[in-house]
Amino acid sequence: MNLIELWQFQFFRNALAASVLCGAGCSVIGVFIVTMRIPFIGVAMSHAAMAGAVFGLLTGLPPAWCGFALALAASLAVGPLTDRVRMDPNISLGVIFSLMMGLAFLGIGLSPTPRSDMLGLIWGNILLISDEDIRRLAVVTGLGLFLVFLFYKEFRAVMFSRLVAAASGVRERFAWYMLLVLCGATVTVNLDTVGGLMLFSMIVNPAAAAWQFTYRMNRLFLLSALFGVLSAVCGMLASSFFNLPSGACVVVASSALFGISLLFSPKRRHAGNGSVW
Amino acid sequence: MSAALALSEATVVLHGRTVLRGITMQVDQSQFWGIAGPNGAGKSTLVKLLAGFVPLNSGQVQVLGKELAGWPLTELRRRVGYLPQHLFFDEGLPLSAREVILIGRTGLRGLMRRLTRQDREAAARCAEELGVENLLERPFGTLSGGERQRVLLARALSQEPEILILDEPTAGLDPRAAVRFLDSVDQLQGRRRMTVLVVTHEISSLPSGCGQVALVRDGSLMAAGQKESLLSDSVLSELYGCRVEVGRRGERYHVFQE
Numbered sequence: 001m002n003l004i005e006l007w008q009f010q011f012f013r014n015a016l017a018a019s020v021l022c023g024a025g026c027s028v029i030g031v032f033i034v035t036m037r038i039p040f041i042g043v044a045m046s047h048a049a050m051a052g053a054v055f056g057l058l059t060g061l062p063p064a065w066c067g068f069a070l071a072l073a074a075s076l077a078v079g080p081l082t083d084r085v086r087m088d089p090n091i092s093l094g095v096i097f098s099l100m101m102g103l104a105f106l107g108i109g110l111s112p113t114p115r116s117d118m119l120g121l122i123w124g125n126i127l128l129i130s131d132e133d134i135r136r137l138a139v140v141t142g143l144g145l146f147l148v149f150l151f152y153k154e155f156r157a158v159m160f161s162r163l164v165a166a167a168s169g170v171r172e173r174f175a176w177y178m179l180l181v182l183c184g185a186t187v188t189v190n191l192d193t194v195g196g197l198m199l200f201s202m203i204v205n206p207a208a209a210a211w212q213f214t215y216r217m218n219r220l221f222l223l224s225a226l227f228g229v230l231s232a233v234c235g236m237l238a239s240s241f242f243n244l245p246s247g248a249c250v251v252v253a254s255s256a257l258f259g260i261s262l263l264f265s266p267k268r269r270h271a272g273n274g275s276v277w
Numbered sequence: 278m279s280a281a282l283a284l285s286e287a288t289v290v291l292h293g294r295t296v297l298r299g300i301t302m303q304v305d306q307s308q309f310w311g312i313a314g315p316n317g318a319g320k321s322t323l324v325k326l327l328a329g330f331v332p333l334n335s336g337q338v339q340v341l342g343k344e345l346a347g348w349p350l351t352e353l354r355r356r357v358g359y360l361p362q363h364l365f366f367d368e369g370l371p372l373s374a375r376e377v378i379l380i381g382r383t384g385l386r387g388l389m390r391r392l393t394r395q396d397r398e399a400a401a402r403c404a405e406e407l408g409v410e411n412l413l414e415r416p417f418g419t420l421s422g423g424e425r426q427r428v429l430l431a432r433a434l435s436q437e438p439e440i441l442i443l444d445e446p447t448a449g450l451d452p453r454a455a456v457r458f459l460d461s462v463d464q465l466q467g468r469r470r471m472t473v474l475v476v477t478h479e480i481s482s483l484p485s486g487c488g489q490v491a492l493v494r495d496g497s498l499m500a501a502g503q504k505e506s507l508l509s510d511s512v513l514s515e516l517y518g519c520r521v522e523v524g525r526r527g528e529r530y531h532v533f534q535e
Binding site for chain 2: 035037131151153154157158159160161163164165166167168169170171174211214215216217219220
């Protein structure tokens, strides 16, 4: 079946739309995560969303909203935990990640019914994405990108240094906490695309790949979004043509893109010549 | 002359330890102060208190005529330009020197307001004032230590502060870079007539233009007043707890341990 034939099917069009939105949304948030060196947040938030969704499935509550609520709670906990206990954010996130993973698998283990819905949270179900899912994904992604645009200068200050941001009178704590919440929201809403286990790669890989090509922050965002969309769409198409698991294909595509970026990175060439830049 | 800063029996306790005890001093508008003392004396804590980074446990502190506790934190930090001592950042972060300087305008502009052409022009003027206008498009991580400090100083200036506080600004700089930085601070203070405080543990790192010094030891203010009268062998020997000899070359003082 070729692309034109596949295009006739609603599920394919939805999956493609979800790929584009997931690629764009996750990769923009990924720029903050990669440059602030808090990669664990992707894993922690995706497992928090999974644990919340599992709870929803166990109790009959809407799993999407439960996942969102727990991811939001986790993201709101990380900020104060980091600030009050004065730990590296990755340590706080590691603790939250392990707790949420435990809760998620505990819930899966306790389920008296077949676990296919719950396991779907781990692997993703991009081919089963509904019109309502697309609308929710579009709204949250659009809102997230809008907030990044609105608070870009505060986010940029916090990315450089929270101390310098604070010394400049920037509301750095507000910006830092908002970033964490945005991460939580983005991860939750994209759980259905590649699943909680692999969503981490969609957050980190495109931004890490983009970082190989530019020294400019605005170009980093644009390239990251482009790479995110490219790897999501390529992975989705590969999955459709070769009848392979969609989430895994998207992850492999984003990882391959990162590998290619390393090969062709002008920064690596300069490093090979002995200069750092 | 009105006071830019006024402390009365100010005490700060951090992690169960009294770091500052009973500090009483006054800094008038447009004065240029050095704050000197040995490592661990409490100098950085003193300026962090003034910049709103540590809480006051007892006593009174007034900044620009207003009680410290009465200042909204972001407003205080905007009016007091603070260059921290230790700054950890990622050298690979793709931010240009211009973007770092614009952080100073970010707090000034406020939430949900875009930076304007005036902000960019103000940042460029601060860069020019400190001789780093040719570095604006360079990634900040590629700059030398001295260049970074001048860019960070431009950042502090760009927020249009009324008081400027520099905490160990020449730490880690080679002698040439340190002298160039201190000269920049001298020229800046001379031009703008700002209230400036420079913290240092090395007397030789005091800008030549500073007229007053506060000597801090073990959390207490040992002495405060005119630089010429305090930077003597006997006073500094007592400050550092060992016999030292003070030399002077031009406007710069140097301390030699006997």
